[in-house]
Amino acid sequence: MHRVAxxxxxxxNNLNLAIPGQVFGTAHSQDKPAxxxxxxxxxxxxMCGERPDLVVTGRGGVEVFRVTAPYDLxxxxxxxxxxxxxxxxxxxxxxEVLAVLRQAHARGARIASICTGAFxxxxxxxxxxxxxTTHWTSAPALARRYPKLEVDxxxxxxxxxxxxxxxxxxxxxxxxxxxxxxxxxxxxAAEVARHIVVPPQREGGQAQFxxxxxxxxxxxxxxxxxxxxxxxxxxxxxxxxxxxxAAISPRTLNRRFHEQTGLxxxxxxxxxxVRHAQALLETTSLSVEEIAGHCGFGTAIxxxxxxxxxxxxxxxxxxxxxxxPLPADSPASAN
Numbered sequence: 001m002h003r004v005a006x007x008x009x010x011x012x013n014n015l016n017l018a019i020p021g022q023v024f025g026t027a028h029s030q031d032k033p034a035x036x037x038x039x040x041x042x043x044x045x046x047m048c049g050e051r052p053d054l055v056v057t058g059r060g061g062v063e064v065f066r067v068t069a070p071y072d073l074x075x076x077x078x079x080x081x082x083x084x085x086x087x088x089x090x091x092x093x094x095x096e097v098l099a100v101l102r103q104a105h106a107r108g109a110r111i112a113s114i115c116t117g118a119f120x121x122x123x124x125x126x127x128x129x130x131x132x133t134t135h136w137t138s139a140p141a142l143a144r145r146y147p148k149l150e151v152d153x154x155x156x157x158x159x160x161x162x163x164x165x166x167x168x169x170x171x172x173x174x175x176x177x178x179x180x181x182x183x184x185x186x187x188x189a190a191e192v193a194r195h196i197v198v199p200p201q202r203e204g205g206q207a208q209f210x211x212x213x214x215x216x217x218x219x220x221x222x223x224x225x226x227x228x229x230x231x232x233x234x235x236x237x238x239x240x241x242x243x244x245x246a247a248i249s250p251r252t253l254n255r256r257f258h259e260q261t262g263l264x265x266x267x268x269x270x271x272x273x274v275r276h277a278q279a280l281l282e283t284t285s286l287s288v289e290e291i292a293g294h295c296g297f298g299t300a301i302x303x304x305x306x307x308x309x310x311x312x313x314x315x316x317x318x319x320x321x322x323x324x325p326l327p328a329d330s331p332a333s334a335n
Contacts, residue, residue: 001044002183005079005104008049008069009097009120011088014056015169016114020083021045023176026192027184042184048075050094061088073100079109081179086115086169089138098124105162112164112179114172122146126163133158135168157204174202185322186278222246222260225253226268233273234296239265269296274310277303281319288315 006020029039049069058064073096076082082104101124105111113121118134119142121127128148133139139153152158157166157175159182166175173196181189193199225246229237242265243250257265273295280291292303300315307315 001042002081003044003046003079004081004083005071005076006045006047007073007076007082007084007097007100007120008047008054008067009084009087009093009117010050010091011055011057011061011063013086013115013169014058014064016085016087016117016172017056019114019169019172020085020176021047022196023173023180023192026195027180027188028191030187030191042180042188046071046075046079048073050097057088073097076100076104076109077107079104081110081112083176084111084113084117084120085172086113086117086135087120089116089119089141093120093123101126108162110162110164110179112166112175114166114175115168118142118165119145121163121165122149127165130160130163131158132160132165133167134165155204156202159204173198174204178204185282185318186275187282187322190279222256229265229269230272233269233276234294236296236298237269242269270306271310273297274307277307277315278311278318278322281315282322291315 004020004024006017008017024043024045025041027042029042032039047069048071049067050073052068054067054069055063056065056067077100082101084101097120101111101121105124105126111121111126113134115135116138118127118132119138122132122142122145127146129150131150131152132142133152133155134142136153139151143149143151153167155167156171157164157178159178164175164179166172177189177193177198180192225242228245229242235241239250239253243253246253248256254264257263257268261268263271277291277295277297280286280294284291286294287300288303289300292298292300295303297303297306304314307318311318313321
């Protein structure tokens with residue numbers, strides 16, 4: 001199995017600490033007998049720490065309990081992925097922790113941080129010259145302390161391939177689900193999200209701080225409009241079409257979508273179309289041309305352009321990497 005080491009630093013945040021185990025522990029193979037809820041687990045999650053009696057904190061850095069990690073720091077040196085949850089930033093990180101992070105990265109491990117865990121990665125020199133993020137309240141301090149970083153306080157997470165950083169605690173779910181998607185595909189990631197009841201489609205570029213106004217009688221939530229859009233992904237929709245369905249002006253529609261999702265309606269729609277294409281590539285034998293029609297891209301060329309730009313591989317390469325076994329009488333097309 002893919003080993004994930006969660007590196008516990010002193011004064012680690014309690015929610016940050018729990019997120020990786022919850023997400024990666026929920027990821028199971030899609031290849032399972034009928035009637036069985038879960039397939040084989042895909043990850044082994046180990047908790048490793050710099051010392052026993054580690055302080056775990058809640059809101060405002062208040063101590064809530066203490067833990068002794070079941071593994072020492074050397075467990076991070078045998079992991080494919082090392083995740084650093086957010087921890088206190090007022091003291092210098094232990095030299096042993098920084099050394100382990102550098103060694104793990106040098107041997108090819110993927111390194112990720114949740115919230116203020118980015119401070120540890122920066123102290124280890126793993127973020128120099130990179131675009132990174134952390135919680136918006138800590139972003140100015142991170143930028144001041146480590147001027148070689150390009151700190152972006154306006155996104156949920158930054159996926160830089162071998163090093164990933166995320167914003168506040170809840171965005172740790174988005175980050176970990178993104179890594180599951182990178183490793184095992186969209187269907188596995190969506191299944192994880194369903195089981196832990198979080199949205200599977202939040203993009204890293206969405207804003208950290210998004211206004212969610214209370215619905216009123218003449219505006220309401222965008223949920224019915226979003227549901228309608230998901231039901232009509234194959235239709236050639238324009239902004240005017242969506243506004244007509246929502247019974248509001250295009251300008252108001254744009255404003256409300258940005259308030260509630262951080263995206264424009266057409267950006268949100270494009271994300272749903274790519275996600276749907278991923279699912280079809282993984283679970284059906286439809287050709288790329290047929291999938292383009294089902295998802296509203298019109299042609300295979302359009303699908304390839306948008307899909308490759310967002311997923312960083314072609315639809316055919318994605319299918320080869322992530323398609324679950326299909327029945328023998330319905331082989332996937334290589335078109």
